[in-house]
Every structure is written in C-alpha cells, then in structure tokens.
Amino acid sequence: MSRTGRVERKTKESSVLVEIDLDGSGHADVQTGVPFFDHMLSQLGKHGGFDLTVRTTGDLEVDAHHTVEDTSLALGSAFREALGDAAGTRRFGDSLVPLDESLCQCAVDLSGRPYLVHVEPEIVELIGTYDTTLTRHIFESFVATAQITLHVRVLNGRNAHHVVEAQFKSFARALRDAVALDPRVVGVPSTKGTLSSHESAEA
Numbered sequence: 001m002s003r004t005g006r007v008e009r010k011t012k013e014s015s016v017l018v019e020i021d022l023d024g025s026g027h028a029d030v031q032t033g034v035p036f037f038d039h040m041l042s043q044l045g046k047h048g049g050f051d052l053t054v055r056t057t058g059d060l061e062v063d064a065h066h067t068v069e070d071t072s073l074a075l076g077s078a079f080r081e082a083l084g085d086a087a088g089t090r091r092f093g094d095s096l097v098p099l100d101e102s103l104c105q106c107a108v109d110l111s112g113r114p115y116l117v118h119v120e121p122e123i124v125e126l127i128g129t130y131d132t133t134l135t136r137h138i139f140e141s142f143v144a145t146a147q148i149t150l151h152v153r154v155l156n157g158r159n160a161h162h163v164v165e166a167q168f169k170s171f172a173r174a175l176r177d178a179v180a181l182d183p184r185v186v187g188v189p190s191t192k193g194t195l196s197s198h199e200s201a202e203a
Contacts, residue, residue: 002021002023003021003022003023004019004022005018005019005020005082006020007075007077008074009073009077011066011070013058013067014056014057014059015056015058016054016055016070016074017053017054017055017074018052018053018054018071018075018077018078020051020079021052021082022049022179024049024050024051026048026050027045027051028042028045028046028050028051028053029052029053030054031055032068033057033058034067034129034130035129035130036128036164037068037071037138038054040165041071041168043165043168043169043172044172045172046172047169047172048173049176050176054071056070058070058071064129065134068137069137072137072138072139073141073142073145074145075142075146076144076145076146076147077146079142086179088182088185089110089178089185090177090178090179090180090182091110091111092107092109093107093173093177093178094106094107094174094177095173095174097166097173098166101162102156102157102163102165103156103166104152104153104155104157104166104167105170106150106152106167106171106173107174108175109150112147112196114147115143115149115150116140116143117151117152117153118139118150118153119153119154120135120136120163121154121158121163123163123164124160127161135164139152139171150171152167152170154166154167
C-alpha cells in the first residue's frame with residue numbers, strides 16, 4: 001500500500017506544493033526561497049527516510065513568515081494524508097540526537113490530537129535570512145495539520161545553527177520510528193480503534 005501525500009495550498013501570500021512518501025529513501029528536493037529552511041526540511045526528509053518535494057513561492061519581500069508557515073501547514077497536511085488511519089504503525093517514536101555541543105530530545109505520538117511542547121535555549125535571532133523565532137512556529141503549524149502530539153526539548157546547545165538543526169534531525173528520527181510498520185500491530189494502534197482529532201479522551 002502506498003503511503004504518499006500531495007497537497008497544494010494557495011493564498012494571496014503564498015503558493016505551496018508538497019509531496020511526501022513515508023516509505024521513501026530520504027531524497028529531498030526543497031525550494032522555498034528561504035535557504036536555511038530548505039536545509040532543515042532536507043534534514044527532515046533525509047533522516048526521516050521520507051521522499052520529500054517542496055515548492056513554495058511566497059511574499060518574501062515582506063518577510064519569511066508566511067512562506068515558512070504555509071509550507072509547514074501544507075507539509076503537515078500531506079503527512080497526515082500519507083499516514084491515513086495509521087494502521088499497522090508503531091504510533092510512538094522518540095529520539096535523542098547530538099550535534100556537536102547541541103543535544104535534542106524528541107517524542108512523537110500519532111495521536112490524532114494536535115499538541116506541542118517546545119523548549120529551546122535563547123539563540124541569536126538570524127541564521128542567514130532565517131528568523132530563529134520561526135522554529136517553534138514551524139512545529140506548531142506542522143502539528144496542527146498533521147494531528148500529532150510532539151515534544152521537542154533542547155537539552156544543551158549554544159550555536160544557533162546546531163540548536164535548530166538538532167531539533168529537525170531529532171524530529172525526523174522520532175517520526176521515522178512512529179510511522180514505521182510493525183508486523184505485530186493489527187489495525188489501528190489504539191484501544192479505541194481510531195486515531196482521530198474528532199475523538200476525545202485517551203486513545
């Protein structure tokens with residue numbers, strides 16, 4: 001069964017196309033006009049084992065906010081489409097990833113309930129043209145449309161590039177584990193029988 005998603009999102013502020021294959025080889029082809037963001041999404045594809053194509057044009061003459069936000073929303077939607085009902089998956093994934101002096105811990109639940117906990121140290125505001133205050137918003141946007149629970153905690157780090165990149169690599173590895181197919185899992189990995197944002201209480 002193919003686990004792929006394709007989303008097009010167009011507003012007055014941006015035009016986004018995202019394609020993702022959860023069972024890919026880690027090939028990423030990303031063009032958003034924000035070089036460091038491209039680099040981070042390429043890390044997500046590579047270390048998540050996802051084939052990922054992203055094409056975004058946005059109002060960068062204003063700033064990168066709309067471009068980054070809309071890309072992240074579309075990426076989360078494409079991920080959810082590819083995931084389907086999550087049948088046969090491990091559902092939970094976690095990782096601990098070092099990058100030189102930086103260390104990031106990440107945990108994922110394909111819960112169907114969007115929730116983010118994000119902890120990082122204060123770092124410089126810009127990496128190239130990338131506004132580092134957008135990092136949390138990228139995860140917020142992805143979580144909202146992917147309908148997952150995500151905890152990201154930077155345990156150590158001082159170099160801004162390393163702090164942000166460690167988060168994306170850790171997120172990628174946790175997602176990779178969560179979406180992995182487990183032959184011992186029959187159907188949807190929930191005692192409710194569904195992982196849906198429309199359901200309440202524990203799953």
